[in-house]
Amino acid sequence: MIYMKYDFDSIINRKNTNCLKWDLFDTELPMWVADMDFKVAPEISDEIIKKADESLYGYAVIPDEWYDAYADWWKDYGLEMDKDYPKFANGVMPAIATIIRKLTDENDKILIQTPVYHVFFHVIEDNNREVVENQLMYRNGKYEIDFEDLEEKLAEVDVTLMMLCNPHNPIGKIWSRTELKKIADLCAKYDVTIISDEIHCDLTDPDKKYIPFTGISNHDSITTISPTKSFNIAGLNTAAVYIVGDKLKEDVFNALDVEWVSRANIFAINAAIAAYNNGRPWLDELRQYLYDNKKFAADFIKKEIPEIKLTDADATYLLWFDCSDLDISSEEFIKFLNEKTGVLLSAGVDFGKNSDEFLRLNIACPRQLLEKGLKAIKKGVTIYKQI
Known part of the structure; x- marks a missing residue:
């Protein structure tokens, strides 16, 4: 072709x-x-080169254009994102590590749906939390969620957080609106906060579109998003955190600041803006x-x-x-x-x-x-x- x-x-x-x-x-x-x-x-490399040619690489602030770029991009997915809501993070996994430390205590249980991105295991266990697996059911070349098992696991007293992968790595599945709604309802029922890692959201087949978890429910949730996978700029460490729930947002955004995860380098800012505006x-x-x-x-x-x-x-x-x-x-x-x-x-x-x-x-x-x-x-x- x-x-x-x-x-x-x-x-x-x-x-x-x-x-x-x-x-x-x-x-x-x-x-x-x-x-x-x-x-x-x-369109991205030209902006990075342009910034590099300034030959001054001091501390950066996040401009309005960065917030606007995220908000405009997610309109394509039916999400009206308040431009004040996304918070810069220097990577999806650094942000998730900070969130885990803020929202859970040592030895708390965090639920994941396996098979899943292997770093989920590391970020949980390296922070002295316990992994709880809701194993996906594999039948005839397809995966499905075992909702009966999911509810049993969420009902455990010490499960306070669930990490969702949407779309799912490694199986490449886009979760349906019905599946996401069931997950949201169960987490609301058992007062479990959700982190949805949506870093692969743009990389769907041409005739497919993913559904943002945050548009499914008003239950407290955290979504991590980034242009790094979509535009091959992982080495620039640029991401954002989007939160539903005022108190949750206040707590998590403060934690990201305290742990210095919300500090951006100048190339990360410009690359994200260029990707979402022109990519x-x-x-x-x-x-x-x-x-x-x-x-x-x-x-x-x-x-x-x-x-x-x-x-x-x-x-x-x-x-x-x-x-x-x-x-x-x-x-x-x-x-x-x-x-x-x-x-x-x-x-x-x-x-x-x-x-x-x-x-x-x-x-x-x-x-x-x-x-x-x-x-x-x-x-x-x-x-x-x-x-």
């Missing part, structure tokens, strides 16, 4: 650039961490490219690697596939693949107890690299079956 304006096919050498994805591990083709191998939209055309083409990559990968796997099965997904650039037919743990298999073929994926076991037979694959790369990675996986499966 030929795109009219933006280039997603050129391969960029990221080795030896202090790049976590390409330099952290000894591997030929890293397809693990959620980081895209595409150049940033020129829509680039994002639309990116979403189409990712969708085509997904179709390419699905066709390849179905034809060439029938031993693994993709789960249904309509969001994120992460594929989640079932390797249970191979009868090997995910951790052992990713090591095997890397040693034999040079491709590195994410092990399912990192995402929860119920996912040790799954692997996660990042497809946000030029088609040529994706094809190379898929061929490497095929080679690895073939070698493994011959052992």
Whole structure:
């Protein structure tokens, strides 16, 4: 497919650039961490360069344009965001860590829905809180919420916080309005505050749209949002926190200030404004490219690697596939693949107890690299079956 304006096919050498994805591990083709191998939209990089050319990098304040950019962007999702509501944070996970420390006590229980983004485990356990898993039900390549189990877990006295992933990483599911309403009602019933991590919200299939949790219920909730995943600017540490509930907002915003999580660097501010004000055309083409990559990968796997099965997904650039037919743990298999073929994926076991037979694959790369990675996986499966 030929795109009219933006280039997603050129391969960029990221080795030896202090790049976590390409330099952290000894591997030929890293397809693990959620980081895209595409150049940033020129509308963003031009603004960063313009700011850099000023040659003055002092302390920054958040301008009105930043608030307006967030508010205008979320109108597309049907959310009328008061421009005074979003609070800058220097990253989604730093903000969530602060929120956990503010709203819970040590040894409190925090509920997550597994399999889920592995850092959820770390941010809970590193702060001496306990993880409670509401395991998603996997049937015929699809995931569903076990609402009976969810209610039982929320009813536990020490569960005071629930962390939602919307859209969900790693399974790529957009939660429906009905599902979100059920979650909101249960959390209201048992007085459990919700944190909704919506960092992947823009990365849906071209004909799909996510639903902001905060538009579902008036129950106290916290939403973390950011342009970093959508526009490949994770290294700039720019995010925002949006809260429903006046007392909750006061408490959390104060905590973000006290822990210095709300202090912005000048490039983070300008990049976010440029992304939300001028990045829509680039994002639309990116979403189409990712969708085509997904179709390419699905066709390849179905034809060439029938031993693994993709789960249904309509969001994120992460594929989640079932390797249970191979009868090997995910951790052992990713090591095997890397040693034999040079491709590195994410092990399912990192995402929860119920996912040790799954692997996660990042497809946000030029088609040529994706094809190379898929061929490497095929080679690895073939070698493994011959052992």
